[in-house]
Amino acid sequence: MKITKLSVLSISIVLAFSQLAAAAPVKDNHVSLVPRDYVLPPVIDSRTTVSGSVPVVDLTTEDTARSNNGPLPKDVELTNGIGVNATSGPSQVQALVAVSKSVSVASAAQVQDLKLFTQLSANAYCRIVVPLNQWTCDHCSADETLVSTFFTVLIDTNGFITRNDKTKTINLVFRGTNSFQNFFTDITLITQSYPPVKNARIHVGFYTAYLDVQKSVISTMIEQISKYPSYNVAVSGHSLGGALAVIATMDLYQRDTRFNSNNLFLRTYGQPRIGNPDLGYYLAGTGIEYKRTVNDRDMVPHLPPLSSDYMHVGTEHWKRDDGSVKICTNFESSGCSNSIVPFTTIVDHLS
Ligand SMILES: *[C@@H]1O[C@H](CO)[C@@H](O)[C@H](O)[C@H]1NC(C)=O
Numbered sequence: 001m002k003i004t005k006l007s008v009l010s011i012s013i014v015l016a017f018s019q020l021a022a023a024a025p026v027k028d029n030h031v032s033l034v035p036r037d038y039v040l041p042p043v044i045d046s047r048t049t050v051s052g053s054v055p056v057v058d059l060t061t062e063d064t065a066r067s068n069n070g071p072l073p074k075d076v077e078l079t080n081g082i083g084v085n086a087t088s089g090p091s092q093v094q095a096l097v098a099v100s101k102s103v104s105v106a107s108a109a110q111v112q113d114l115k116l117f118t119q120l121s122a123n124a125y126c127r128i129v130v131p132l133n134q135w136t137c138d139h140c141s142a143d144e145t146l147v148s149t150f151f152t153v154l155i156d157t158n159g160f161i162t163r164n165d166k167t168k169t170i171n172l173v174f175r176g177t178n179s180f181q182n183f184f185t186d187i188t189l190i191t192q193s194y195p196p197v198k199n200a201r202i203h204v205g206f207y208t209a210y211l212d213v214q215k216s217v218i219s220t221m222i223e224q225i226s227k228y229p230s231y232n233v234a235v236s237g238h239s240l241g242g243a244l245a246v247i248a249t250m251d252l253y254q255r256d257t258r259f260n261s262n263n264l265f266l267r268t269y270g271q272p273r274i275g276n277p278d279l280g281y282y283l284a285g286t287g288i289e290y291k292r293t294v295n296d297r298d299m300v301p302h303l304p305p306l307s308s309d310y311m312h313v314g315t316e317h318w319k320r321d322d323g324s325v326k327i328c329t330n331f332e333s334s335g336c337s338n339s340i341v342p343f344t345t346i347v348d349h350l351s
Contacts (some may be wrong), residue, residue: 024226034215041222041255048196050285057277057313061334064305065341079185079217081341082302089297104338135162136167144171152212155205157240159213162222168231170224172217172248176239180348183240184272189304191276196254200279202247203304206240206272210247217248218255225258234265239300239349242271242292246283246314253286261287266314269293270349272290272303273310280311280331291313294337296321299344306332 011015066081071088126137126281135146144162147170151158159174177183191201222322225233233252249266252259271292283290292314294301304310316328318336 008286025086025269033330034039034219038215038219040215043196047257047286048282049198050282051287054281054284055236055330057280057311057331058334059277059306059311059332061332061338062302062341064334065339066129069341069343070128073164077185079208079299080187080189080303080305080308080344082299082305083344084181084183084185084299086297086343086345089340099322106127129146137210138197143167147224149214150213150220150277152209155209155240157209157244159237159241159244161217161223161224163228163231168222168228169227169233170233172233172235172245174235174244174248176237178239184210184300184303184346184349187272187303189308189310191309194275194279196250197279197282200275200282201309202275202279203243203273203310206243206274209240210244213244214251218251221252221259222256225256231257232263232265234267236267237271238270242268243274246274246290246325249288249290250283250286253288261289264288266290270295270298271307271312272300272302273312276309277311277312280313284313284331291317293317293319293325295319296337297344298318298337298348299346300349301337302344306338 010350028069031215072078072083072086076086098288121318126140132147133149135144141164143164143166145165147163149158149160155177157175157177159172162173163169164171188205192204192207194200194202194207198220221233225231235245235249235252237243245268246267249264253261266288268291290313292301292312294316296319301312306312311332312332316331317334318326318328320326326336
C-alpha cells in the first residue's frame with residue numbers, strides 16, 4: 001500500500017497524541033515537564049568551530065559501488081537510487097571486503113558493548129517504557145533507573161533517560177518511528193542551516209523533531225550531570241532515533257562544558273545520514289567517541305544518499321548476516337556497507 005507523506009504525518013501525529021493521552025493518567029510518572037519559561041543555556045562559541053584534525057572523506061564510495069555492482073534486478077523497488085527490497089547482495093562484494101585495509105573484525109568486548117546499547121535502543125520501542133514510564137520491559141536491566149521519558153509530537157519519535165549507578169552512566173536513548181517503510185521510502189532530502197556551525201546543513205525533518213524535545217532533554221541531562229558529575233553520558237538510538245541521538249549529542253556538547261569528549265559516547269543503529277560534510281567534519285572534530293552500527297544490507301544508513309550532499313561520520317560497525325562485525329575507521333568507507341549499494345533492503349532495518 002502506498003500512502004502519501006501527508007497521511008503518514010497525520011497518522012504519526014494521531015499516534016503521538018494518543019501516546020500523550022495514554023501517559024496522562026499514570027501516577028508518579030517521570031514524564032519530563034519543562035517549565036514554560038525554561039531558558040536553554042546559550043551555545044558556547046568555542047564549541048561550534050571545527051577543531052582537531054579531521055580526515056578528508058571520499059564522497060564517491062556509494063557511486064563507485066553502484067557502478068561496480070551493476071543494476072538491480074527489475075523487480076526491486078527503488079528509492080533515491082537504492083533498493084527497498086533487494087533479496088540478495090552482489091557476489092563480487094565479498095572479494096572487495098576481503099582486500100580492504102580499513103576493515104578489522106570486532107573483538108568479543110566490542111560486540112558486547114554494541115549489544116548493551118542495542119538492548120537500550122530496543123527498550124525505546126517498548127510501550128511500557130515509553131509512554132507508560134515503567135521500567136519493566138524484557139530488556140529493562142535492573143541496573144538502570146528510569147529518570148524520565150519524553151515525546152515529540154511532530155514525528156512519531158520519543159525516548160527516555162536512565163541512570164546506571166553500577167557503570168556510572170547516564171543514558172539518553174531515542175526511539176525511531178514505527179512506520180519505517182513509509183517514512184524512509186518517502187524521505188525528503190531537504191536541509192536547512194544548522195545555526196551553531198558555520199556552513200553546516202542538517203536534514204529539516206530530523207532537526208525539527210529534535211527541537212521539539214530539546215528543552216526536556218537538555219534540562220534533564222543538565223540536572224543529572226549536576227547531581228552525578230563523574231558519570232559518563234551515553235547517547236543512543238535506532239533509525240530516526242539514531243539521527244536524534246547525534247543531534248542531541250552535539251547540542252549537549254555545545255551548551256555545557258561538563259559534557260565533553262571525555263565523558264560523551266554516541267552509539268547509533270540503522271542511522272540515516274543527518275547533514276552535509278561541513279556538519280560531519282565539525283562533529284568528527286569534537287573527538288566524541290561515536291560508533292555507528294549498520295545491519296548487513298539495511299537501506300536506511302544509505303539515505304539520504306552520499307551524492308546528495310550528505311555525509312556520515314562515526315566509526316562504522318558493519319554487522320553481517322553471519323554474525324561477524326567489521327569495523328571501518330575511515331568515514332564513508334568503501335570497505336563496509338557502502339560496498340553493497342544499491343543492493344539494500346528495508347528488511348535488514350528491522351532486525
Ligand atoms: C519489491 O517490491 C515491489 C513493489 O512493491 C514488488 O513489485 C516486487 O515484487 C518486490 N521485489 C522483491 C524482490 O521482493
